Amino acid sequence: MIRILAVDDDLHMLQFVAGELRQHGYEVISAENGEQALARLEQQPVDLAIVDVMMPGIDGFELTERIRTDYDIPVILLTARHHIEDKERGFLAGSDDYLVKPFESKELLFRVKAILRRYDHPTNNTLTAGSLTIDLKSYELRSPNGLSFIPLKEFELLALLASKPRHVFTRDAIIESVWGLDFQGDEQTINVHIKRLRTRLEQFAPDVKIVTVRGVGYKLEADS
Amino acid sequence: MSLYVKFIWFTFLTMLISSAISFFAMNTLYHQFLKEDNNDKNLAIAESFAGHLNSLPPNQVESTLDVLGDAGYQLYLTDGSDVSRFGGKFRDETIAQEDVQHVLGGDTFNGIRDFPRQTFVTGFFANELQNSIGVPVTLGGESYALFLRPDIELLFQELHLLFGGLAVGIVLLSFLGMLLVARLLIQPITKLTEATEKMATETFDVPLAIDRRDEIGRLADQFLLMRSRIEQSTVKRKEFVHNVSHDIQSPLHTIQSYLGLLEKPGISDSDKQHYADIIREETARLSLLTTQLLTLASVDKExxxxxxxxxxxxxxxxxxxxxxxxxxxxxxxxxxxxxxxxxxxxxxxxxxxxxxxxxxxxxxxxxxxxxxxxxxxxxxxxxxxxxxxxxxxxxxxxxxxxxxxxxxxxxxxxxxxxxxxxxxxxxxxxxxxxxxxxxxxxxxxxxxxxxxxxxxxxx
Incomplete structure (x- = not known):
């Protein structure tokens, strides 16, 4: 199980963060200040730290620096007003990610997932299809037309199709791989995503096409 | 001390100091250069007198001396013991016996040239025997010493009056002029001050009729410009505060009313969710507003x-x-x-x-x-x-x-x-x-x- 250290002197915020993360299957250890956090880190290994910037004593910046020096784990900073101070900005730019309060739990989980994903792919890991490059680490698409971010589900769908070009993926296989076994949505969902992906590819990498294989599923083709 | 009083003091002191300096300078000039000329001029006159007196028959000497006295000279004639005076009197008749003897012995006495310098007395006006010219004369076979100097009082009496009047006139008119100038300078400043004081209470419509091309005119122009800018920014600020207050209040009111709805017993779960969504939306709005306000402050600052x-x-x-x-x-x-x-x-x-x-x-x-x-x-x-x-x-x-x-x-x-x-x-x-x-x-x-x-x- 993934273990996350949450550090915030605001108890309400700490309970909110810890509660949300626990609910989504993470193990959470919490600390109310920098000293406590460092003590907790010595006791057990941690995969990710979520650190509030404004804390009495050791503040978030200092704590992040110490975590960086002593442990090789990603840090997400929590900040109340992120673009005010230069010092703060420099730090935020250097951190793995930051969250501006107030945030919704969805955003917190999104960022935690993204950061863990990045740490899972320590080396560059890309797929190519025609003029299209799919970066599995940063979740970005690249083509002669520049750079593109597409929604995660669409990205995962595209990455799946591109992992085996010309291979036909059945709708069930796609749903299982992209949405998981406990997918609650209907048939329409996959259609919507395929349709959107096609529009996006038309703009961004017109040589790459998603072809419908009637009655079976979809495959990715690239003009050569 | 008001500016008026300062102006008067300043004028007074200027006159005093400039008079003192001028007096000192003129006195120095007299002692350095003029008194020798004056001495020589009077010596020439005295010698001319002496020459004339020497040639007169004894019975005409006295009347001649009287005439000379009346003509504006102070004459002091002595044979060493007796003294006769003609014309105006010397205020101070102190003279060294030695000098008198020298003159009786045939020398001339250059008192005007040798008159000692004194700080507060102009040598020219000093009505003293020491400040005169002495020449030897021989009247009726006997040696006399004749001391003379022009009778300044007699000769320059009207001139004194004229110069005195002029001086008084200059002083009085200077004061008057200074007051007028002061008034001209101070009046717009007083107006500006009043307008500034009003501005402190956010009154921006005090008329300011100062139409001048000098520094005060520029000050007034700048003041008007500044005032209109401040007025604009004050209006803007009030509007801004008004808008911000409204934008903070209205989500708070919404939140309050929906919290009230949430507390009602027996509401359905979907309604509850709906109310919670609205409350969340409104708090997000408030939070965004404060973030943006902080940014605005930093835009102004940075x-x-x-x-x-x-x-x-x-x-x-x-x-x-x-x-x-x-x-x-x-x-x-x-x-x-x-x-x-x-x-x-x-x-x-x-x-x-x-x-x-x-x-x-x-x-x-x-x-x-x-x-x-x-x-x-x-x-x-x-x-x-x-x-x-x-x-x-x-x-x-x-x-x-x-x-x-x-x-x-x-x-x-x-x-x-x-x-x-x-x-x-x-x-x-x-x-x-x-x-x-x-x-x-x-x-x-x-x-x-x-x-x-x-x-x-x-x-």
């Missing part, structure tokens, strides 16, 4: 400080990455064509601009839509465009979009509530960087915002 070369392609890439959550939440795709470009600016503020523009693009896009960002450089300018394919704006809304607290029609924007500050902040920041921001929007088709900034080299 003016041209903290300038650095900003790699816009890197900054935009980082901002896009960071805002990915917002894009994903609405299932938006984002394509970005970022060619390397640099500008000189405040990185923190510029990032705020990109965040504001992108947040707007997300807000007004349809679910599943897309947003295009481009960064190009040409002719020494950097162009950043943010394009969405969302609901767009009417022409009228486009016109007002950069005004603080202006929001597009909320019925049409489906309750999308911003702070109404995002675009105006972006505009202020871009203009601070010497750039401009343009808005091109078509209702139902989408909006393109273009930011144009001066480019700089990467170094």
């Amino acid at each position: 003016t041209p400080e903290a300038l650095e070369t900003v790699a816009l392609h890197e900054q935009l890439h980082a901002t896009l990455s960071h805002l990915r959550y917002a894009f994903d939440d609405k299932e938006l795709a984002l394509s970005a064509q970022l060619t390397p470009a640099y500008t000189l600016g405040n990185a923190v503020l510029l990032q705020t601009v990109w965040e504001n523009l992108l947040t707007n693009a997300v807000k007004y896009s349809e679910q599943g839509g897309s947003v295009d960002v481009t960064l190009t450089q040409s002719d020494g300018h950097v162009h950043v465009t943010v394009r969405d394919y969302g609901i767009g704006m009417t022409e009228d809304e486009t016109k007002h979009a950069f005004e603080r607290f202006y929001r597009a029609d909320q019925a049409r924007t489906r309750g999308q509530k911003g702070s109404g500050l995002g675009l105006s902040i972006a505009k202020e920041i871009i203009e601070l960087h010497g750039g401009r921001i343009e808005l091109d929007s078509t209702l139902g088709t989408g909006t393109t915002v273009t930011v144009i900034l001066p480019a700089s080299s990467s170094a």
